[in-house]
Amino acid sequence: MLETYCNASGQRVNNEKSSIFFSKGCPQVTRDGIKNTLQVHDEQLSDRYLGMPTDVGQAKNGTFKYLKDRVWEKIK
Structure with missing residues (x-):
């Protein structure tokens, strides 16, 4: 599927910059097997991706408070 996307878009996946995250119930x-198939060996969840938090969960107010504060400072 990734190869199809790459061929259609002209973009390439950079495996050195890529990471993958699994839920805690996923067997080792x-x-x-997935990391070997995708050739992505960095297993982690980054704090942010494109400036936005990656793990929002249920506490959306707390997660996005920094964004609200930044916008409010610019408005003032």
Whole structure:
């Protein structure tokens, strides 16, 4: 599927910059198989992606408070 996307868009996946995140219930053998298939070996969840938090969860008010504060400072 990634190869189809790359061929259609002209973009390429940079495996050195890529990382993957699994839920805590995912078995290690499954994790290893997916990482090997995708050739992505960095397993982590970054704090931010394109300036936005990656792990929002249920606490959306707390997660996006910094954004509200930044916008409010610019308005003042």
